[in-house]
Amino acid sequence: MKFEIEAMHCGGCVRGVTKAIQSIDPEAAVAVDLPNRQVTVGSDASPEAIMAKLDAAGFPPRQLD
Numbered sequence: 001m002k003f004e005i006e007a008m009h010c011g012g013c014v015r016g017v018t019k020a021i022q023s024i025d026p027e028a029a030v031a032v033d034l035p036n037r038q039v040t041v042g043s044d045a046s047p048e049a050i051m052a053k054l055d056a057a058g059f060p061p062r063q064l065d
Contacts (some may be wrong), residue, residue: 002039003051
């Protein structure tokens with residue numbers, strides 16, 4: 001699943017996003033494309049759960065197709 005996160009601007013943001021996702025699924029594979037502000041996640045967690053966690057962490061996401 002892939003998300004766009006407009007609020008992700010720096011390495012600290014990347015760590016926050018990764019930490020939020022891995023708090024739901026510690027085994028999640030998280031690949032960040034910082035210049036395009038996109039995150040690709042490999043996880044068994046639902047997209048809704050990940051989106052809710054990212055939103056709560058201050059990184060509101062938009063799911064991409």
